Amino acid sequence: MHRALALYSGGLDSLLSILIVKEQGIDVVALKFFTGFTAPLNENDLNYAKKFGFKIEEIDIREKFIEVLKNPEYGYGKNLNPCIDCKILMLKEAKERLSKYNASFIITGEVLNQRPMSQKREVLKLIENKSTLNGLILRPLSAKLLIPTKPEAEGIVNRELLYDIWGRTRKPQLNLAKKYGIEKPPQPAGGCLLTEPSFCRKVKDLIEYDELTVQNIELLKIGRHFRVSEHCKVIVGRDEKENEFLLNNHYGTFIYPKDFKGPVVLLTGNCSEKNIDMAASICAYYSKRKTLEVVIKTATQEEIKIYSAITEEEILKYRL
Structure with missing residues (x-):
């Protein structure tokens, strides 16, 4: 039996x-690449794999993706999304696993002209060349609009059973979903956080201060973020769940109300007295009190002090 590796995003196109x-x-083995900015392997993915009979594996490429994100050869999209460089990275990673799975080609869910940056005909060819997979990337949804691949030429894949879908329409995919018995089709997998302007502001801050690490990226996904000095950030929990996450999963200097009626604040980087004072004032602001008795907890000591809340005008200066 012939085998292929699939770049699987969790969206309808890659599933189809x-x-x-x-x-x-x-036979198909699906590879879901985790960049730190996309959804990790989840229950829906596992359910689809079980229902339709394909293997699925998550590949953590966060460290490698960070280097791509800092300086993408082909630039960013509308926000901070390096779509072309990201796809090249994933294809290179998939290529390295062809022999592991005894697979002979790679499939993707790309649709010609669906996305303006990464799915134009000339860009698809560029991606194929840069990943050194010439003729080995099959795009079943748009294959009839593209040059035949090696698996088609060799008779492994019947080109007549592939499709000629192009553009942003979703009707052909939804019709195929009905054909295959996909009762609740997954949404297009465009859920990359690097397409969200508010999130990108926080990422740009990490890049500017050379603090782009896997741990710091995970912290971006929770809380309110403030840059209070060149080497210090303040993260404020927004609810009880985030407060517990900050306290239980990170090391640093913590500030929180003595009566626990308010947010947990985490300082990262340089925890000077001035930065601690600023963080405590921010804690008071989000506790909705003019003055607040707070606990300041470090790895070696714990003390209690009273602080006045920062003003709304001041807080906007530091908010990311």
Whole structure:
């Protein structure tokens, strides 16, 4: 039996591409790449794999993706999304696993002209060349609009059973979803946090201060963020769940109300007295009190002090 590796995003297009190829008697192993900015492998993914009979594996590429994000060869999209460089990285990682799985080609859910930056005909060819996978990337949803691949030329894949979908329409994919018995089609997997302007401001801050690490990226996903000095950030929990996460999963200097009626504040970087004072004033502001008795807890000591809340005008100067 022939086998293919699939770049699987969790969206409908990549799922359909797997099913189209499987329908031709080809075994498929789905690879879901975790960049730190996309959804990790989840229960829905596992349920689809079980229902439709394909293997699935999560590949953590966060460290490698950080280097791509800092300086993408082909630039960013509308926000901070290096879509072309990201796809090249994933394809290179998939190529390295072809022999591991005894697979002979790679499939993706790309649709010609669906996305303005990364799915134009010339860009698809560029991505194929840069990943050194010439002729080995099959895009089942748009294959009839593209040059035949090696698996098609060799008779492994029947080109007549592939599709000629292009553009941003979703009707053909939804019709295919009905054909394959996908009752609740997943949304297009465009959920990359690097397409969200407010999130990108926080990422740019980390890049500017050379603090872009896996741990710091995870911290961006919770709380309110403030840059209070060149080497110090303040993160404020927004609810009880985030407060517990900050306290239980990170090391640093913590500030929180003595009566626990308010947020947990985490300082990262240089915890000077001036920065601690600023963080405590921010804690008082979000506790909705003019003055607040707070606990200041470090790895070696704990003390209690009273602080006045920062003004709304001042807080906007530091908010990311």
